[in-house]
Amino acid sequence: MTGGSSATRRLVLIAMLSAGGLVFFVFESFLPLLPWLRPGLGNVATIIALFLLGFRDATKVTLLRIILGSLVLGRLFTPVFLFAFSGGIASLVVMGLVLRYLGRVFGPVGISALGAVAHNTVQLGVAYLVFVKSMEVFIFMPVFLLAGVVTGALTGLLAAVVLEKMDKHSGLRALTSEAP
Amino acid sequence: MVLRYCTKGDIVLIVVLFVLSAGSTAGVRTLFSGGKHVVVEVDGRHEMELSLDRDVTETVRGPIGETVVTVEHGKVRIVKSDCPHKYCIRMGAISRSGEVIVCVPNHVVVKVTGGGKDEFDGIAQ
Numbered sequence: 001m002t003g004g005s006s007a008t009r010r011l012v013l014i015a016m017l018s019a020g021g022l023v024f025f026v027f028e029s030f031l032p033l034l035p036w037l038r039p040g041l042g043n044v045a046t047i048i049a050l051f052l053l054g055f056r057d058a059t060k061v062t063l064l065r066i067i068l069g070s071l072v073l074g075r076l077f078t079p080v081f082l083f084a085f086s087g088g089i090a091s092l093v094v095m096g097l098v099l100r101y102l103g104r105v106f107g108p109v110g111i112s113a114l115g116a117v118a119h120n121t122v123q124l125g126v127a128y129l130v131f132v133k134s135m136e137v138f139i140f141m142p143v144f145l146l147a148g149v150v151t152g153a154l155t156g157l158l159a160a161v162v163l164e165k166m167d168k169h170s171g172l173r174a175l176t177s178e179a180p
Numbered sequence: 181m182v183l184r185y186c187t188k189g190d191i192v193l194i195v196v197l198f199v200l201s202a203g204s205t206a207g208v209r210t211l212f213s214g215g216k217h218v219v220v221e222v223d224g225r226h227e228m229e230l231s232l233d234r235d236v237t238e239t240v241r242g243p244i245g246e247t248v249v250t251v252e253h254g255k256v257r258i259v260k261s262d263c264p265h266k267y268c269i270r271m272g273a274i275s276r277s278g279e280v281i282v283c284v285p286n287h288v289v290v291k292v293t294g295g296g297k298d299e300f301d302g303i304a305q
Contacts, residue, residue: 102189110190113197139208145201153194160185 014057018064021045025069039151047159055096062092083123090122091115112156117148218256221289242286
């Protein structure tokens with residue numbers, strides 16, 4: 001895994017993370033849970049991309065995951081897609097900003113929790129603006145907040161473990177070491 | 181073990197977010213359940229709005245006379261009316277969102293609104 005240009009390494013990592021996130025995204029849709037309270041495992045890929053590659057490439061990973069995942073599930077440009085898309089972007093932006101400005105204070109766990117909370121809040125907002133148009137949707141706010149904290153912290157923990165393992169794995173470290 | 185992966189900031193943040201979501205439960209409760217209102221309409225015009233939380237007696241004027249509306253113990257009823265059959269008084273007290281008392285002769289409608297979901301899925305008009 002040594003050699004090759006830094007751009008190629010980046011490309012490989014983006015592709016790997018997108019593919020991994022995509023698998024989680026599709027797998028998760030089969031879980032027989034409440035439709036709106038999924039763990040958001042695909043976000044692990046976004047977090048890893050943020051830490052290793054930066055905001056720009058994390059955006060690529062997130063967009064690829066959501067668009068390709070929705071395509072695979074036959075939901076592209078449906079209302080469900082709108083939820084996934086808006087939530088994914090909100091979470092990405094919040095996590096990117098927190099990492100950029102508060103990166104010394106929070107690790108993957110905290111950043112992921114904030115991202116998940118942003119994700120759920122924006123989804124409720126979209127539900128209000130586009131579908132329900134009644135303030136009553138915000139009755140679900142506490143449930144969504146709590147779900148965001150729990151699932152966000154857990155996926156963040158998973159991302160932290162993966163980041164550590166990647167750092168210890170010599171081949172993968174060679175892949176990431178030169179990426180700023 | 182798990183804490184190894186958390187910074188101090190992470191732990192504080194998660195505790196704060198937990199507290200916030202618990203706090204928002206209380207906030208949502210006061211916003212959506214306490215705020216039940218009674219709307220009184222005369223001849224289709226919005227005449228007044230009363231809170232179900234405060235006991236009060238109000239009088240409205242319709243085409244044939246006065247109708248007295250009373251809020252008591254979180255329920256609203258018509259206690260006095262100048263209409264001939266007094267059906268509106270016999271309809272008793274209502275408190276659930278979506279319920280209505282109507283006095284047809286005096287063109288008075290008293291309805292409960294707010295407080296989250298209506299008791300009815302929909303009302304055909």
